[in-house]
Amino acid sequence: MSKPDLAVSIAGLRLANPLVLASGIFGTHASLMVRAARAGAGAITAKSAGTQPRSGHPNPSCVDFGGGLLNAIGLANPGAAAEVALLIETRAQLAPLGVPLIASIFADRVENFGRVAAQIAEAAPDLLEVNISCPNVASDFGEPFAGSPATAAAVTAAVRKQVSVPIIIKLAPNVPDLGQIARAVVDAGADAICAINTMPGLLVDLESGQPVLANRTGGVSGAALAPIALYAVYQISAAVDVPIIGTGGVSSGADALRMIMAGATAVGVGSAVYREGPAVFERIATEMAGWLAERDLTLDQIRGRAHGRVLWPEAPSTPPVPHAAARATIPQEHG
Amino acid sequence: MITATSGGGLGDRSDGLPRPYRVASLRQENHRTRTVILDGPVDAEPGQFCMLWLPGLDEKPFSVAAASPAAFTIAAVGPFSRAVHALAPGDRIWLRGPFGRPFQLQGRDALLVGGGYGVAPLLLLASRALAAGHRVRVAIGARGEGDLLLADGFRQLGIDPILTTDDGSQGQRGRVTEALAPLMDADPPDALYACGPHGMLAALADLAGKHRVPAQLSWEAYMRCGIGICGSCEQDGLLLCADGPVLVDDPVLREERS
Ligand SMILES: Cc1cc2nc3c(=O)[nH]c(=O)nc-3n(C[C@H](O)[C@H](O)[C@H](O)COP(=O)(O)OP(=O)(O)OC[C@H]3O[C@@H](n4cnc5c(N)ncnc54)[C@H](O)[C@@H]3O)c2cc1C
Ligand SMILES: Cc1cc2nc3c(=O)[nH]c(=O)nc-3n(C[C@H](O)[C@H](O)[C@H](O)COP(=O)(O)O)c2cc1C
Ligand code: FES
Numbered sequence: 001m002s003k004p005d006l007a008v009s010i011a012g013l014r015l016a017n018p019l020v021l022a023s024g025i026f027g028t029h030a031s032l033m034v035r036a037a038r039a040g041a042g043a044i045t046a047k048s049a050g051t052q053p054r055s056g057h058p059n060p061s062c063v064d065f066g067g068g069l070l071n072a073i074g075l076a077n078p079g080a081a082a083e084v085a086l087l088i089e090t091r092a093q094l095a096p097l098g099v100p101l102i103a104s105i106f107a108d109r110v111e112n113f114g115r116v117a118a119q120i121a122e123a124a125p126d127l128l129e130v131n132i133s134c135p136n137v138a139s140d141f142g143e144p145f146a147g148s149p150a151t152a153a154a155v156t157a158a159v160r161k162q163v164s165v166p167i168i169i170k171l172a173p174n175v176p177d178l179g180q181i182a183r184a185v186v187d188a189g190a191d192a193i194c195a196i197n198t199m200p201g202l203l204v205d206l207e208s209g210q211p212v213l214a215n216r217t218g219g220v221s222g223a224a225l226a227p228i229a230l231y232a233v234y235q236i237s238a239a240v241d242v243p244i245i246g247t248g249g250v251s252s253g254a255d256a257l258r259m260i261m262a263g264a265t266a267v268g269v270g271s272a273v274y275r276e277g278p279a280v281f282e283r284i285a286t287e288m289a290g291w292l293a294e295r296d297l298t299l300d301q302i303r304g305r306a307h308g309r310v311l312w313p314e315a316p317s318t319p320p321v322p323h324a325a326a327r328a329t330i331p332q333e334h335g
Numbered sequence: 336m337i338t339a340t341s342g343g344g345l346g347d348r349s350d351g352l353p354r355p356y357r358v359a360s361l362r363q364e365n366h367r368t369r370t371v372i373l374d375g376p377v378d379a380e381p382g383q384f385c386m387l388w389l390p391g392l393d394e395k396p397f398s399v400a401a402a403s404p405a406a407f408t409i410a411a412v413g414p415f416s417r418a419v420h421a422l423a424p425g426d427r428i429w430l431r432g433p434f435g436r437p438f439q440l441q442g443r444d445a446l447l448v449g450g451g452y453g454v455a456p457l458l459l460l461a462s463r464a465l466a467a468g469h470r471v472r473v474a475i476g477a478r479g480e481g482d483l484l485l486a487d488g489f490r491q492l493g494i495d496p497i498l499t500t501d502d503g504s505q506g507q508r509g510r511v512t513e514a515l516a517p518l519m520d521a522d523p524p525d526a527l528y529a530c531g532p533h534g535m536l537a538a539l540a541d542l543a544g545k546h547r548v549p550a551q552l553s554w555e556a557y558m559r560c561g562i563g564i565c566g567s568c569e570q571d572g573l574l575l576c577a578d579g580p581v582l583v584d585d586p587v588l589r590e591e592r593s
Pocket of ligand 1: 384393395396397398399407408409410411412413414415416417451452455456554555556557558580
C-alpha cells in the first residue's frame with residue numbers, strides 16, 4: 001500500500017494536491033493566504049477584485065444557519081490597483097511554498113471584465129479566475145453573466161483577448177442549462193471551469209419578520225450546497241473536457257473524492273475553512289490519501305466514476321471507467 | 336510572538352442565527368455609557384463578544400459584560416450605539432454568538448487592566464477569577480473622571496481598583512501603564528489580562544514582556560461577519576473575531592520559539 005500521489009494539473013499548472021482555497025475566504029490578506037498554503041492548500045484563490053474599491057454590503061452580511069452559511073459580503077475589495085500589489089506580495093510569499101496563486105476578478109460590464117483582467121494580469125498570477133456568478137450584487141450589476149451561454153461567452157472572450165494567463169470561468173448553479181453554458185465558455189477560450197458559486201438564498205427572522213441579512217438575500221454555501229455542486233460538476237464534465245474545480249460544501253475527504261468522481265480535477269474549499277480553520281486542508285488531504293491507499297486507487301482512476309454504471313454479476317467486470325471514455329455512456333440531460 | 340489562546344478549531348458556532356431577547360433594564364454607567372441588561376442568559380466566557388442586531392439598522396460586536404442575564408456595556412459614539420441607548424425596557428434586541436476566544440485564567444494571581452469601554456469584559460473576568468480562588472487586582476484608565484467606568488462594580492466584588500486619568504481629575508494622573516510599573520516591579524502577577532485601545536495594549540505588552548509576565552490582550556478590529564470568514568478583522572495573519580479577540584503574548588514561550 002503506497003502513499004497515493006494527490007498531485008493534479010490545471011492548464012499545465014501543477015498542484016501538489018487538488019484542494020483549492022475558494023475565492024472570498026482568507027483571500028483578503030497575504031498573511032491569511034500564506035496561512036492557508038502552509039496549512040496544506042494545493043492552490044490559493046484570492047478574493048474577487050473589481051476596477052474600483054467596494055466596501056460591500058452592510059451588516060449582517062454573513063450568518064451560519066446550521067446547514068451552511070448565507071452571505072452577502074457584496075464583493076468588498078480594495079480595487080484592481082491595490083489588488084495587484086496584494087497579489088504580487090502574496091505570490092512572492094507563496095512561491096517558496098510551491099503553492100500557485102489564482103487571482104479572481106469581477107466587473108459590471110463585459111468590456112470592464114477585459115479591463116480588470118488586463119490590470120490584474122500585471123501581477124502575473126498563475127491562473128486567472130473570472131467570477132461571473134456572484135448572486136449578491138444583482139442590485140448593483142444586474143443578473144450574473146453566468147446566467148446565459150451568450151453573456152458567459154462574451155465575458156470569456158473579452159478576458160481571453162486581454163490576457164495570456166490561463167483563465168478559469170466560475171459558473172453559477174441556478175441556470176437552466178449548465179452544459180450549454182460550459183460549452184459556450186470553453187468555445188470562447190476558457191482553460192478551466194470553477195463550479196459553483198453560492199446559490200441564492202434567503203433567511204427570515206421569525207420575531208421581526210425581516211430578512212436576516214441587511215442585503216435581504218444572499219448566497220448559500222457549505223453543506224447545503226454539496227448536492228447542488230455535485231450535480232453541476234456532473235453536468236459540466238459531461239459537456240466539456242477542460243479541468244473543473246468542483247466547489248461547494250466540501251468539508252471532508254469523502255466530499256472531495258465524490259467531487260472528483262462527479263468529474264472534477266480539483267476541489268474548492270471555502271466555508272469549511274470557517275468551521276475548522278485552515279487545518280481543514282491537511283485533514284481533507286489525509287482522508288483522501290487514506291481512502292485511496294486502502295483501495296490501491298489513484299485520483300485518475302476515480303475521476304468521473306459517477307458517469308459510468310455499475311455492472312452486476314451476470315456481466316463481466318470492467319475496470320473503473322476513466323472520465324473521457326465514460327462520457328459516451330452518460331445519460332445526457334434529464335428530460 | 337502572539338498566539339491564539341488555544342489550538343485546534345475556531346470555536347463552537349452552534350449559535351449561528353440572531354436570537355431575539357428583550358431589554359430588561361438599562362443602567363447609566365457614565366456620561367456616555369450605559370449597560371443594557373437583557374431578559375435571558377448567554378453562555379459566554381469572559382472576553383468573548385456577541386453581535387448585537389437591530390433589524391434594518393446594523394449589527395455590531397460588543398464584549399459580554401455579564402452572562403446571566405446577558406449584559407453589554409456600550410458607549411454611545413455613533414448611530415448604532417446611540418440606537419441601543421435609546422431602547423426601553425421591553426424592546427427587542429437580537430444577538431448572535433458568543434464568538435471568539437475568551438480569557439483563560441493562568442496561575443493564581445491576576446492583574447486586570449481596562450481602558451475606556453475595554454473595562455466591559457473585565458468585571459465578568461474578575462468575578463470568575465475570584466470564584467476560582469485567584470488574587471485579583473484591577474487597574475482602570477480613562478481620559479478624565481467622567482470617563483472612568485465600572486469602578487463601583489469592582490468595589491462590589493470587594494476589589495479596590497487602581498484608577499488613573501490622563502488629566503489627574505481622579506486617581507493617579509497619567510497612563511495606566513505608568514501607574515502599574517512599580518506594582519510590576521514589587522509584586523508582579525502570574526498573568527496580566529487587558530482590554531482597551533491598541534496603544535494601551537501595546538504598552539502593556541511591553542511592560543509585561545519586561546517582567547516576563549504572560550499577557551492576555553483583547554484586541555479590537557473592524558468586524559463584519561464575526562465568525563472568521565470575511566477577513567475584515569485581520570491582524571498579523573490572525574482573524575481577531577475567531578483567533579482572538581484575546582491573544583496571548585507569552586514572553587517565555589516567545590524566547591523558547593526564537
Ligand atoms: C470585539 C469587539 C468588542 C467590542 N465591545 C464593545 C463594548 O463592549 N462596548 C462598546 O461600546 N463598544 C464595543 N465595541 C465597538 C462597537 O462594536 C462599535 O464599533 C461602536 O459601538 C460604534 O458603533 P456605532 O455604529 O455606534 O458608531 P460608528 O459610526 O461605527 O462610530 C462613530 C465614531 O466613533 C468612533 N468610535 C467607535 N467606537 C468608539 C469608542 N468606544 N470610543 C470613542 N470613539 C469610538 C468611530 O471610529 C467613529 O469615528 C467592540 C468592538 C469589537 C470589535
Ligand atoms: C463569505 C464568502 C465570500 C465569498 N466571496 C466570493 C468571491 O469574492 N468571489 C467568488 O468567486 N466566490 C466567492 N464566494 C463563493 C465561494 O468561493 C464558493 O464558491 C462557495 O462558497 C461554495 O463553496 P463552499 O461551500 O466550500 O463555501 C464566497 C463565499 C463565501 C461564503
Ligand atoms: S469579522 Fe469577518 S473574519 Fe473576522
